[in-house]
Amino acid sequence: MRFCLRYTRSNISSCFTIFNYCAHNNRLHLPLTRSLSQFCQQIFFRPALSQPAYLDSSHYYSVFNALPSHYVIDVRSDTLSLPTSEMRQAMFAATLGDDIYREDPNVLKLEQKAAELFEKDAGLFVPSGTMSNLLAIMAHCPQRGAEAIVGDLSHTFLYEQGSAAQIAGVQLATIQNKTDGTFCLEEMQRKIRPYDDSLQPVTSLVMVENTHNMCGGKALPLQWLDELAAICKTKENTNGKNIALHMDGARVFNAAEHLNESVARITREFDSVSYSVSKALLAPVGSMLVGSETFIAEARRLRLALGGSMHQCGILAAAAIDNLRSPNFSVDLHNVHSNILLIHMANPQITASNFAKRLSLVTERELNDNIIVDEKEKGKQGIQLKVSSRNWPFVRIVLYNQIADKEVDYIIKKIEYVIREYDGICESL
Numbered sequence: 034m035r036f037c038l039r040y041t042r043s044n045i046s047s048c049f050t051i052f053n054y055c056a057h058n059n060r061l062h063l064p065l066t067r068s069l070s071q072f073c074q075q076i077f078f079r080p081a082l083s084q085p086a087y088l089d090s091s092h093y094y095s096v097f098n099a100l101p102s103h104y105v106i107d108v109r110s111d112t113l114s115l116p117t118s119e120m121r122q123a124m125f126a127a128t129l130g131d132d133i134y135r136e137d138p139n140v141l142k143l144e145q146k147a148a149e150l151f152e153k154d155a156g157l158f159v160p161s162g163t164m165s166n167l168l169a170i171m172a173h174c175p176q177r178g179a180e181a182i183v184g185d186l187s188h189t190f191l192y193e194q195g196s197a198a199q200i201a202g203v204q205l206a207t208i209q210n211k212t213d214g215t216f217c218l219e220e221m222q223r224k225i226r227p228y229d230d231s232l233q234p235v236t237s238l239v240m241v242e243n244t245h246n247m248c249g250g251k252a253l254p255l256q257w258l259d260e261l262a263a264i265c266k267t268k269e270n271t272n273g274k275n276i277a278l279h280m281d282g283a284r285v286f287n288a289a290e291h292l293n294e295s296v297a298r299i300t301r302e303f304d305s306v307s308y309s310v311s312k313a314l315l316a317p318v319g320s321m322l323v324g325s326e327t328f329i330a331e332a333r334r335l336r337l338a339l340g341g342s343m344h345q346c347g348i349l350a351a352a353a354i355d356n357l358r359s360p361n362f363s364v365d366l367h368n369v370h371s372n373i374l375l376i377h378m379a380n381p382q383i384t385a386s387n388f389a390k391r392l393s394l395v396t397e398r399e400l401n402d403n404i405i406v407d408e409k410e411k412g413k414q415g416i417q418l419k420v421s422s423r424n425w426p427f428v429r430i431v432l433y434n435q436i437a438d439k440e441v442d443y444i445i446k447k448i449e450y451v452i453r454e455y456d457g458i459c460e461s462l
């Protein structure tokens with residue numbers, strides 16, 4: 034599997050895992066998920082939210098009495114995440130074209146990379162997750178009188194203005210979400226309509242949300258996803274009708290992190306997936322929709338009807354591309370169990386010793402790019418990272434007691450930077 038960086042601290046002695054695909058960027062968000070839940074276990078006694086939290090109109094509040102002397106910590110949502118300086122640089126330097134003519138190179142690249150990452154045929158860059166879900170509903174439910182089954186705490190049901198009904202003309206049938214984000218599969222099966230009954234709507238789509246926002250960021254169990262798919266893909270269960278499966282995976286990378294699985298595996302049985310590039314992935318705007326060639330072609334057509342033509346949106350796509358994995362390095366996630374991490378050279382032109390040597394050097398350019406330790410009083414201090422390399426096709430990193438969390442951050446900062454440097458060099462060859 035290919036590699037960029039992402040890590041999570043599995044315990045306070047800072048054993049850690051570096052994750053595949055996406056990015057350096059996720060580290061800003063993902064480590065928090067685990068330590069935050071540990072913290073909550075210590076101080077809260079109430080069980081997880083089991084009823085919808087209907088927020089009052091003041092829920093978009095800001096900090097009212099903010100003074101310059103106060104330190105504001107804003108954890109309302111990961112939509113507040115901002116692009117890194119590397120992402121801003123990529124946006125600044127992006128070559129642009131008109132996406133309507135399919136001539137924006139960054140959009141084409143992002144769509145292709147997203148499709149590869151999810152092992153689907155094609156991808157489509159869209160302005161938002163809300164539009165992405167609506168497009169999926171419209172493309173999967175072209176028939177009048179169609180019905181889509183969704184969880185009653187899903188974003189699609191609660192927070193998309195009923196656009197399925199309002200715009201797509203599709204009725205949503207809800208099933209009560211359990212606290213783990215799933216719903217009862219027997220009930221789902223009972224909700225699938227008999228196709229030959231002309232009194233009833235036509236069940237055309239089942240949607241799930243992963244991770245599940247209003248169930249507290251739960252990653253749906255793989256086994257449940259597989260069982261759900263087995264029901265929907267067996268004609269005897271669906272009264273002979275094709276039922277499409279869509280995953281609202283706005284935070285599917287967080288699910289992948291929790292399950293220690295690839296996003297391709299998690300979404301394997303799904304006809305389409307939507308994921309946000311502006312939450313954990315830090316891009317300023319946008320979502321990706323992936324699926325089959327014909328599905329994406331239809332979604333692309335419909336996007337225009339929803340006012341989603343984006344012309345030079347490559348300036349946004351450039352930030353999102355930065356999140357995708359490196360073609361030159363890989364980590365086999367299933368083999369990271371404890372404090373030892375092997376980073377494999379996926380490109381035979383890069384040797385482990387060359388990579389190790391580069392990690393141990395500090396360049397003028399990286400100092401200018403702020404690859405330095407944080408303690409300001411010490412001035413600009415570069416990071417020299419010593420990793421182990423012999424005649425192996427990988428470098429080895431081993432954490433131990435004296436390597437503090439802060440140093441793990443520096444390790445990641447340095448490795449990210451150097452990997453990106455190699456990616457840039459390899460691409461221009």
Ligand SMILES: *Cc1c(COP(=O)(O)O)cnc(C)c1O
Pocket residue numbers: 160161162163164188189242246281283284309319320
């Ligand atoms: C954020 C979110 C969306 C909507 O994404 P926008 O880009 O804000 O429209 C959809 N589904 C889920 C689960 C989300 O968390």
